[in-house]
Amino acid sequence: MKLALLFSGGKDSLYAGYLAKKYGHQISCLISILSENKESYMFHTPSIEKTKIQAQAMQIPIIIQKTKGKKELELKDLEEAIRLAVKKYKIEGVITGAIQSVYQSSRIQKICNKLKIECFNPLWQKDEIEHLNDLIKNKFNVIITGVFAYPLDKNWLGRKIDKKFIKNISELNKKYKINTAGERREYETFVLNSPLFKKGLKVKSFKDTKEGENSWRREIELK
Amino acid sequence: MILIISTCKEKLHELEFVKPIEQVLKTKKISFFTKHYSKLKKGDFANASKIIICGTSLQDNQFIKDINCFRWIPEINKPILGICAGMQIISLVYELERQVKELDIKNNLNHALKTQTEIGYYFEFFNRDFLSLEGEHEVYHLHNNYISIPKDFVSFTKSRIPQAIKHKQKEIYGVLFHPEVRNKKLIEELIHM
Numbered sequence: 001m002k003l004a005l006l007f008s009g010g011k012d013s014l015y016a017g018y019l020a021k022k023y024g025h026q027i028s029c030l031i032s033i034l035s036e037n038k039e040s041y042m043f044h045t046p047s048i049e050k051t052k053i054q055a056q057a058m059q060i061p062i063i064i065q066k067t068k069g070k071k072e073l074e075l076k077d078l079e080e081a082i083r084l085a086v087k088k089y090k091i092e093g094v095i096t097g098a099i100q101s102v103y104q105s106s107r108i109q110k111i112c113n114k115l116k117i118e119c120f121n122p123l124w125q126k127d128e129i130e131h132l133n134d135l136i137k138n139k140f141n142v143i144i145t146g147v148f149a150y151p152l153d154k155n156w157l158g159r160k161i162d163k164k165f166i167k168n169i170s171e172l173n174k175k176y177k178i179n180t181a182g183e184r185r186e187y188e189t190f191v192l193n194s195p196l197f198k199k200g201l202k203v204k205s206f207k208d209t210k211e212g213e214n215s216w217r218r219e220i221e222l223k
Numbered sequence: 224m225i226l227i228i229s230t231c232k233e234k235l236h237e238l239e240f241v242k243p244i245e246q247v248l249k250t251k252k253i254s255f256f257t258k259h260y261s262k263l264k265k266g267d268f269a270n271a272s273k274i275i276i277c278g279t280s281l282q283d284n285q286f287i288k289d290i291n292c293f294r295w296i297p298e299i300n301k302p303i304l305g306i307c308a309g310m311q312i313i314s315l316v317y318e319l320e321r322q323v324k325e326l327d328i329k330n331n332l333n334h335a336l337k338t339q340t341e342i343g344y345y346f347e348f349f350n351r352d353f354l355s356l357e358g359e360h361e362v363y364h365l366h367n368n369y370i371s372i373p374k375d376f377v378s379f380t381k382s383r384i385p386q387a388i389k390h391k392q393k394e395i396y397g398v399l400f401h402p403e404v405r406n407k408k409l410i411e412e413l414i415h416m
Contacts, residue, residue, distance in 0.1 A: 023233075023235040102404070110342050119281070120233075120235050121238075121239045124238070125239075
């Protein structure tokens with residue numbers, strides 16, 4: 001089946017796309033939503049402009065749809081992007097990286113249902129630690145590009161998701177209820193390499209910015 | 224041993240509709256085996272103590288075309304839980320039980336299947352205990368269709384369309400919502416029955 005991957009550049013959407021391919025589907029295009037609202041309910045924004053570079057690394061065409069990021073109105077922009085993917089790439093369905101968020105997944109389900117196309121959520125309800133371990137097992141090179149919850153701080157920026165990361169984030173889960181997969185937007189990620197990439201990416205330089213009391217973001221330059 | 228039955232036309236959908244059910248059983252250290260409905264053999268029912276028929280995606284109605292693959296349901300004297308598509312299957316099969324001619328079956332299928340799209344969280348009111356749910360509970364819906372309550376079943380919810388049903392005599396249950404998302408206790412209640 002020809003599918004479009006709703007793509008943020010982070011670990012969940014990319015792993016969902018990896019599973020779709022593993023199960024015999026074709027990722028015909030990526031869809032990234034570039035939100036002007038950094039607090040968007042639907043779309044995660046860190047490094048999303050870098051998704052173009054990731055798309056090149058995967059040799060998959062990408063549709064980038066801009067949105068003001070206003071609640072519900074941004075859904076119209078998403079629908080427009082999916083309609084374009086249907087028309088241009090003849091997709092029959094969409095893949096999302098939703099794990100727990102009913103807010104996100106139900107809205108995407110409604111759009112797909114309206115357009116009478118399939119909606120695949122292969123990470124739905126997945127155990128978060130199993131998911132992190134699967135990323136390592138399948139050679140995903142994932143770094144942290146944003147932290148937004150205490151006690152996560154600047155020191156977590158740039159960290160790779162590895163066994164030590166899983167151990168440390170699990171400890172924070174027990175002590176502070178930090179979701180280990182960052183499902184409540186405690187942290188955000190960027191994928192530098194995965195089995196879907198023809199060529200891996202490297203960080204050339206970066207700049208860390210404090211955005212709030214417990215909020216840090218890392219802007220990266222890629223090579 | 225619990226038999227989990229997949230109704231997904233696309234294998235990828237099993238990660239969304241079957242694996243979460245398997246996860247509930249794994250967490251409770253309950254042994255299970257999973258099969259697609261088209262691959263079921265008679266021996267599978269003998270090996271199973273209880274049966275769970277899972278849901279599938281909004282666009283997938285293949286199970287309705289293949290409804291004859293489920294004609295075993297009334298003959299199996301074991302607890303069964305049908306989730307979303309699974310509930311529709313149970314209802315359809317019991318409706319078909321009353322039909323003799325093929326023509327009647329086709330007409331009846333079209334007549335029985337009704338449209339009502341519900342996606343996301345909804346509150347449902349259970350007017351008596353239904354596998355641990357009683358009173359008002361938030362549930363996750365993902366369906367375009369429903370089936371009227373079959374003759375031998377009763378409804379457990381105060382709702383416009385049937386959301387939770389049980390056979391009057393047998394331990395056969397159906398829920399239109401997805402308990403694997405918000406109401407895992409319901410699945411646990413069935414497996415510990």
